[in-house]
Structures are given as structure tokens and as C-alpha cells.
């Protein structure tokens with residue numbers, strides 16, 4: 271290639287004040303990420319390989335247990351620190367995929383901390399904190415239940431001291447990199463409950479046992495974005511799990527799931543911020559390097575302004591994410607829900623605008639894998655769909671914050 275590639279401009283992204291602890295976390299994560307360059311992430315995306323080396327390194331430094339209490343060998347930290355971790359991982363060049371590769375490992379054990387039995391916690395959480403066992407997969411979505419999650423039909427039928435699980439899940443990520451799956455299933459059909467949010471229960475599924483029983487088959491979904499992190503269809507047929515696999519209260523799993531959801535949404539927003547930042551940096555580097563008509567393309571305002579606007583949008587959304595993260599401890603679920611949904615909506619849109627500006631800045635090279643920005647654009651597009659769509663985030667803001675009539 272005659273055009274310089276892979277250089278990154280230094281764009282000041284220190285726009286929010288950090289606590290001393292956040293600074294320490296940032297420096298440690300930056301240090302780990304510096305061993306995994308853009309080529310590593312490009313190759314993982316192209317080969318469709320899960321980044322085991324990177325995840326193992328984070329585990330070795332204890333970061334997968336960041337949210338676990340110290341009594342289970344965790345770091346006992348909270349959302350304020352997780353947003354720093356996720357932003358740094360994505361901004362390092364790994365993008366949304368890199369953050370997603372560890373997202374489940376950090377978040378899926380949270381329901382166990384709050385609702386798991388003492389036996390379950392004592393057995394599993396220290397192993398999760400040390401990276402010896404992973405709960406990377408969370409199974410909620412079904413072919414007929416995405417945004418409308420209470421329409422799930424996967425059933426868990428009580429038989430003696432066991433539950434028998436039948437049904438289908440779709441889009442379940444990281445099943446290949448996980449020892450356990452947190453499964454959300456119906457213990458009472460929707461037609462038989464007073465409220466559609468009732469009759470739903472969370473289970474901890476030992477995946478090896480499920481395969482050994484011949485009661486679980488998985489099929490990888492062929493998708494374009496986030497090549498390094500795979501998503502699967504899951505087919506359960508007569509899977510037997512002990513009663514002790516229930517996480518928390520039978521029938522109350524939907525409400526348990528809502529607990530911690532806003533904090534997780536802030537982590538996703540931080541992943542979008544990191545992605546937007548690395549897209550802006552890559553675009554700026556190229557705008558300075560590439561000369562057309564005898565001058566750097568960055569001197570054209572048609573190139574400069576979209577990058578400047580993207581930077582402003584990403585940093586504005588970052589302010590919102592960090593502000594919300596700092597309020598998690600003392601705010602109600604309602605208050606954090608409002609902030610988390612606004613932050614996720616703004617961060618995903620800002621990341622998309624940044625990645626799009628970076629692609630446009632690269633001209634034809636914008637679609638060449640070697641320049642990374644095409645990957646950032648695919649990932650940024652995905653952030654507008656998961657874990658909830660932008661429309662559903664707006665529904666939340668419209669209906670629960672602005673008190674407008676419900677659409678469903």
C-alpha cells in the first residue's frame with residue numbers, strides 16, 4: 271500500500287474527571303491492551319476467532335471478577351470502574367468486538383451474586399474471578415421473542431426434584447467460549463400468569479452436562495459484524511437440570527433480570543464511546559497523512575467537519591455515561607434507567623457517526639480491511655441493534671421518562 275495505514279493520531283479524550291481508582295483501572299487496562307495491536311484484532315475478525323489470548327490476559331490480572339465481591343476473590347468494584355474498562359478496551363483498537371468478548375464474562379455472574387444460593391456462589395464465583403470457569407453466555411432471545419422478551423416460550427417443567435427444559439433460543443453469544451449459560455425460561459406459560467412478566471425463571475446451565483445428555487444442540491449464526499464473537503441458535507430437548515440450578519426465585523426471573531440491567535447498559539454505552547473514539551482517531555490520522563491535489567485531505571472542511579462533529583458527539587455522550595455511572599450507587603432504578611437509556615442511545619449514534627466519518631475520510635480505502643474503519647462501521651451499526659434496539663431505548667425514554675402513552 272502506498273497510503274500510510276495503521277498510524278493513530280493522538281486525540282485528547284480525557285474530557286471527564288476520573289477518580290483515583292478509575293485512573294488506576296485505566297492505566298492497568300491500557301497496559302494490557304497495548305500487547306494486542308490492531309493487527310491482532312483485524313486477524314481475529316477476519317478469521318472469525320474468539321480472542322482467547324486477550325481474555326486470558328484480562329483474567330490473569332483479575333479483571334473478569336471486577337464486579338464480584340472480594341469474599342469470592344473478586345475486585346469488589348462497580349459501574350464507575352467497568353465503564354473505564356470497557357471504554358479503554360474498545361478505544362485500544364479492539365473496538366466493540368473486543369469489549370463484547372469479555373462483556374458476558376463480567377456481567378453474567380452478577381445475577382448469581384444477588385440471587386444465587388450460597389452453595390452456587392461459593393462453588394463457582396471464585397473460579398469465575400480467577401478465570402478458571404466462565405459464564406459468558408446469557409440466553410433470553412428466541413425467534414419469536416426479541417424486543418418482546420416476555421413472549422419467550424422455552425419451557426422448564428418441574429418433575430420431581432428436576433426441571434426439564436425444551437425450546438429454542440437465538441442470537442446467544444459466546445456459547446463456544448463458555449462453561450455455563452444463564453438461561454431464561456418459562457416455568458408457567460404466558461397464558462396462565464396474571465402478568466406477562468411473571469412465570470419466568472433463571473437457570474444456571476452446565477453446558478458440558480447439557481451436551482453429554484444429548485439434550486442441547488447449537489448452530490452458529492452466519493453474521494457480518496463482530497466476527498471474533500460468535501452467536502448461536504440453541505435447541506433444547508428434554509434437558510434435565512437439578513432444582514439447585516434455579517437462580518433466585520421461581521417465577522420472578524424477569525424482575526431479577528431487570529436488576530443490574532441499567533448498569534450493564536452503561537457498560538455497553540462505554541463500549542460505544544471507545545469505539546467512537548478509535549474511529550475518530552483513525553480518521554484524523556488518515557486525514558493528516560493522505561494528500562490529494564497536493565495537500566492533506568484534512569485541510570478540506572468536508573473532511574474536517576464530520577470528524578470534528580463526531581468527536582464532539584462522542585465526548586458529549588461520554589460525559590453522560592460517566593455522569594450516570596457516578597450516580598448508580600445513590601440513585602433509584604427509575605433514575606438510572608432514564609440516564610442509562612439516554613446514554614446508550616446517544617453513545618451508539620455517536621459511534622455510528624464517528625465510524626461513518628472515518629470510512630468517508632478513507633475514500634476507497636474505507637472498505638479495505640487493512641484500515642480497520644470498515645470493521646468499526648460494521649460494529650457501530652450493530653450497537654444500534656443490541657442489546658436493545660435504539661427504538662426500544664426511545665420507547666423507554668418516551669414512555670417512562672416523558673410519561674407518553676405506551677405503544678405496547
Ligand SMILES: Cc1cc2nc3c(=O)[nH]c(=O)nc-3n(C[C@H](O)[C@H](O)[C@H](O)COP(=O)(O)OP(=O)(O)OC[C@H]3O[C@@H](n4cnc5c(N)ncnc54)[C@H](O)[C@@H]3O)c2cc1C
Pocket residue numbers: 407408409410411415416417418440441442443444496501652655656657658659660661662665677678
Ligand atoms: C450480534 C448479536 C448478539 C446478540 N447476543 C445476544 C445474547 O447473547 N443473548 C440474548 O438473549 N440475545 C442476544 N441478541 C439478541 C438481541 O438482544 C435482539 O436481537 C434484540 O433484542 C432485538 O430483537 P429482535 O432481533 O428480535 O428484533 P425485533 O424485536 O423483531 O424488532 C425488529 C425491529 O422492530 C422494532 N420494534 C419492535 N417493536 C417496536 C416498538 N414497540 N416500537 C418501536 N420499534 C419496535 C425494533 O426496534 C427493531 O428495529 C443478540 C443479537 C445480535 C444481533
